[in-house]
Amino acid sequence: MYWRRVEKDENSHPPVRGLFIHMSSVVEEIRSGLEKALADSLQVSRDSGQIRLDTLPEITVEVPREKGHGDFAANLALLLAKPARMAPRRAAEILVQNFAGGTWVERVEIAGPGFINFYLKPGWIYLALPMVISEGGSYGSVNIGQGRKVQVEFVSANPTGLLHMGNARGAALGDSIAAILIFAGYHVTREFYINDAGNQIENFGLSLEARYLQLNGQDIPVPEDGYHGEDIVASCISFREKYGDSYTNVGAGERRSALVAFALAEKLKFIKKVLSDFGVEYDTWFSEQSLHDSGAVLETMEFLKDQGCTYEKEGALWFKATDFGADKDEVLIRSNGLSTYFAADIAYHRNKFLRGFEWIIDIWGADHHGHVPRMKAAVQALGYDPAALEVIIMQLVRLYKGGEIVRMSKRSGQFVTLEELIEEVGRDAARYFFVMRSSDSHLDFDLDLARAETNENPVYYIQYAHARICSILRQLNEQGGQMPDPENVDFSLLKEEYELALARKLADFPGEVAAAATGLAPQRIARYLHELAGLLHSFYNSHRVITQEQDLSAARLVLVEATRITLENGLGLLAINAPERM
């Protein structure tokens, strides 16, 4: 392999982390069973000539939004109306007539314009409870990924500064998406691309040099478009502690590269530490410079030339992005002989494909969305499927303080860092806030609110549910009781509305994981957890778990333990703690 890892994280996840024994979800099993039974019914209806049609509509059974519409519902009769040329309700009647119920179906009703609603015997909901207990930490995992290799590249901040709110959002999103994909059966690599080459590094060097010389009494201004942050000064101070003024009298090139190497290493170490504090551990830190050093960039340029995807104009080498649907062509190698960032990025993505990733997920800020069409064009020119590259465009974060927008800019040196954020609102709250909304929604982060309302944070609501359950389990322990074996529990004693709602919600978890993975949507997990916690709180306020009725207590103990496990698993996907006490 010609690429190299800059640094392998010693705490990285074991490679087998993505491999879970797959057990199907109760909801999914019954849902697909109903679909099959419905398909059989349609077949019977056609064979008997009651329904005539040429093309089969898609048969789907869904969980209706309204509880009053049954446990599951199908819209097949409505879809049949046109091709079968009959009234939807009539079609529904025929389908119901020919429908063979199976184990759990109690009754089937036709409702509204022709929906077929399935009402199941209550017992089906209880099936999830022993499953949660026996699967434990892997409850909710599904195997839709089947071990496919996926890479999630995120944050990839310029290593020349500190991490700001946009990076923080990317970190929370990317890490949670990676965790969810692992739980959904993918083999996932978390990667950070280090932009340690090019113009900004030049600029970084000039800024460092100016600050260094200033510290040594020379009046050299920081370039106007340079880095003006205090952190640059700090780097120069540590540099000076180590090397003194020995670099004042050497050539500018030598001075700058020494400063850059020193400061970059320092910055990267810090970035890595802050991300680690935020709960993010990368598998790979990938250096852009390594692509230049290894010749991968030039090699890729040659490849594109050979493919006839380039041309020269005004002394520069251009990529014919317009041949692949982009708006305009792009420069790969400038007339001064230096390659562009885009050229390195093409080499980088080629490298990703060469490493065997079947699904490549990049998380970028909205300010880079214009880059998407040309990157996809490049992937295609390289001979790969552009659909294998999925770019999540994350809308920018707006920070509010004192009711006013805080301008964030690296160059001006004014921004609230991830480090400060963790200090102010805590890792758990910050992680939750960043993933509770979808990536393509603008994010207003009110610092005052986050600080002032720490106790009102939804994440505490969820954590409190977990802590409450732990408290019950402590009670159980103090009274000398123990968690019953689900095999010996009569779940039919759970008849209360909140008990059934809670068990039903637990059964939904694998489906939520699958949906979150498919849609790359961690906010679904955040919302699910909030709803689950709400049901637990409602249940808790209405019913006692530990009572004199032993059989009922046993059933409720399994119910809350299953809830605890599910909360813990879900919070784990978001890297949020599940505390036993608060």
Add this chain to the structure above:
RNA sequence: GCGCCUGUAGCUCAGGGGAUAGAGCGCCGGCCUCCGGAGCCGGAAGCGCAGGUUCGAUUCCUGCCAGGCGCACCA
């Protein structure tokens, strides 16, 4: 001018071709001799505008309006 994202409750946001659109905060009114009140129960309040596709649109399409972000031989 062109392109991408977004307009859902007073505020911040979920949801999403179906049958009664959700949550938090804020507001109003209730609940602790009881496993943790960081909790629970109840109430008021909403799909930017106009067309189109569809049996059915808040959801998909088009236009308009509003906000954000892009449109370098920068990254």
